[in-house]
Amino acid sequence: MTGQPQHVVVVGAGLGGIRTAEQLRTAGFRGKISLVGAEQHLPYDRPPLSKQVLTGEWDPERIVLCDKARLDELGISARFGEPAVALHDGAVELADGTRLQGDAIVAATGVAARRLPDQPDTARTLRTLDDTLALQNALATARSLLIVGAGFVGAEVAGAARARGVDVTVLEAMPVPFTRALGPEIGAVCARLLTEGGVDLRTGALLERFTGGSAVELADGTRLDADVMLVGIGGVPELGWLASTGIDTSDGVPCDARGRVEGVAGMWAVGDIAAWTDPVRGGRHRSEHWTNATDQAAAVARDIVGADAPPLSTPYFWSDQFGLKIQLVGRPDLADTVLPLHGAGLDSGPVKGTVAAYFAGARLVGVVGFGAARLIARYRGLVGREADRAEVLALATSE
Template sequence: MTPSRVVVVGASAAGLTAAETLRREGFSGQLTLVGEERHLPYDRPPLSKQVLKGEWEPERVALRPRQVLDALGAEWLLGRKAVGLDVAGRTVELAGGARVPFDGLVVATGVRPRRLPFGEGLGGVHVLRDLEDALALRDALRSAPSVVVVGAGFLGAEAAAAARQLGCHVILVDPLSLPMVRQLGTAVAERVARLHLAHGVELRCNTGVVGFAEEHGRVTGVRLADGSEIPARVVLVAIGSIPAVDWLRGSGLPLGDGLLCDTYCEAAPGIVGAGDVASWVHQRLGRMRIEHRMNAAEQGTAAARTLLGLRTPFAPVPYFWTDQFDVKVQAYGRPSGEAEFAVVAGDLGEDRFAGLYGQGGLTTGAVTWNMPREARTLRAEVEARAPWPVRTP
C-alpha cells in the first residue's frame, strides 16, 4: 500500500535524495524530514578538503538552493534528534518527547565518529564528521604549528593532506603498516605513503595510540604503543565510524553493523534504510554497508522507490574517490588487501596509473590515480566481473 505520510530521519545526502525521489515518483502526501543538525542538507566530502583548507565557506557545501528545497513541500524538523521508534504505533520519538506519525519511514541517520576510550572532552582533541567539527578544526589549524592525525584511512589521510597544505607539520599515526592499506591493498597504499612523505607528512605506522598527556584540561601530547610520546596541542581522531542506530534499539528492527535491510533496502514493512547507516544484501556481493557519498544518493533513490512499491534490487557497482594533494584516486568495486593487484595502465611509481583487483578468478575492483577517463573504462571490467588474471601492459 502506498504511504500517505512519510518521515525521513536524517537530513543529509541519502535522506534528501530519498525525499526528492518520493516527489519525483508522484508521492503527494505529507513529507517530513527530521535532522539532528540545525543545517539544511549539505555535502560532507568537502569538509575534510575544501572547507578544512579554507577554500570554501560553509554556505558553499549546501546540497540544494533554498528554493529547490521549498519546492519539495516538506516539513523540516531541524535541530531535532530522533531518540526512539515505535514500529507498531508508527511514530518516531524526538528528544523532548514529541512524536511524529508515519506510515512510511526512511532511516538515513548516517554514522557517528568512533572515539578513543580516553580523552573525551579534552581541549584540542577533535573529530571530523559535521560542519561544526570542520570549522572548529580549521580554526585550530590556523594557529597550530603541528597536528597529530590518529588514523590513516580515508578521512585521516585527507585531513592530513589538507593540514599539510595549510602549512602545519603533520604526523599521521596508524597501527597498520601503511595509510589506506585496508581500503586499497599494499601496492597502492605504498604509493599513498610515498605521496604523503613527498609532501612532508611524517608517518608513524605500526603503532597505536594508548593515551594523551594533558595539562589544565588540554592535550599536550600523544602517547604511542611503542613507548614514545609526540608533543601535540591539536589532535584529530579519525579512527572510523559507527552506524547511528542507538535510537532504534528496542524497536524490534534488525540491527547489526547498521540497520539490516534486504536486497530492496527494506528493514520491515513500510520501513527502509539508506546511506551510511544501512546494511543491505547486494545480489552479487552479499551483505554490505558503504560509507561513501555516491552510495548515499543511489541508495536514497532505491529506498524511496521501494517505499512506493517500485521494488528493484539495489545492486550498484560500489564507487568511491579521495582527493589528496594533487592526486585524485577513484575506485570501483571492492578493492582490498586480500585481492591480487595488477597495473593495467601507466606506472605505479609515476603520477598516473590504473589497476585492477582480482579474487577467485574474477575481477573484483579497480583503482585509478589521476586517470579519470580510465576509471570509466575499468568500471565496465568490474561490473562484468571479467576473468582474472588480466593481461598487463
C-alpha cells in the same frame, strides 16, 4: 502496507535522507514527507568538509544540498536540530517529545566519528560542518598537527595542513595504512602520497594513552605533542534511536536488496548505516560512500511508491589528497590478487597515473587509480560485469 503510504518520515537529514525525500517527489509521491535532522543546518554535502571547505576554497553555503525554498517547493516538512531518540510502532520520537507517526519510515542517520577510550575533548574529530569550521580555525594558527589514524579523512586533512605549511605527524596502528579499505599493496602506494607530501607517517604505532592537551604516549614509550590533534579512525553507525526496536544492529541496519529493513514492515534504510543484501553474491554489505547513499535513496524512493528500482551502480569512491584524485570502483574487499595495469606506482615509480586491478580468482572486482580519471572510466564497465582477467590485461596493454 498496501498501496502507497500517506506519510513518509525520513530520519536523518544528510545526503541519503534529503535525496530520498527529493526522489519520492520525482517518483510521483503526493503524500506527506517529514524530514528530521539532528543538526541545526540545512542538509549539506560532506565530502567537501575535508577538502574545499577546510582549505577555505569554498564557503559553507556552497555545500547546501537543498535550501529552504526548495524544501517548501517540494512540500517537505523539515525539522532541524531535533534528533530522533526512539522508534515505537511506526512513531518516530524526537528529543523534544514530538511523535511523528508514519506509515513508511526511512532511516538515514549516517555514522558518527568513532572515538577512542578516554579520548579527551581536545582531540578533534571531523564529521560535521561544525567540526570542519572548528578545525579550520585551529589550523589557522597551528604549527603542528597530530593525526591519529591514517584513513581517507585524515589523509585529506594532512594534505590540507601541509599546504598551509603545518608540520603533520600521522599515527597508524597497522604496518601499512589503508590496508582494510584498499589492501596492503595499494595501501603502500597511498602511504607514499603521505610521505612524499612531507608527512611524518608512523606505522605500527600503538597509542597507549592521551597525556593532556594534544599530547599522546605510544606503547613503545614515545611521547608526541602537537598544537592540534585529530582522531580519524572511522565512523560508528548512529543507531541509538533504534535501540528499543529489536532490530539486530550489530553492523548497521540489516536490509534486503531493496533497502527494506529485515523483519520490520514499512521501514527502509539508506546510506552509511544501511547494510543491504547483495543481490548477486548474497550476504550484506555496508558502504560509507557518497554514491552509495545517492543510489540507495533513489532505489528506496521508488520502492516506497511501488515502482521498480533501477539496479544499483557499481560501487564508487573518490578521495582528493596532495593534489591527486584517488578513485576506486568496485569491491576490493572481495579480491585475492592485485595487479598493476598502468603506471609504476606499485614498483616505487611515480604514484600519479598508477592504475591497479583487484581480482577474485579470474574475475575483476575492483579498479583503483591515482590521478587517472580517463583510465578509470575505461574499466568501470568491466568491473560492473566482473570481466575476465585475460580481457582486462589485454585492454591494459592495448595502447
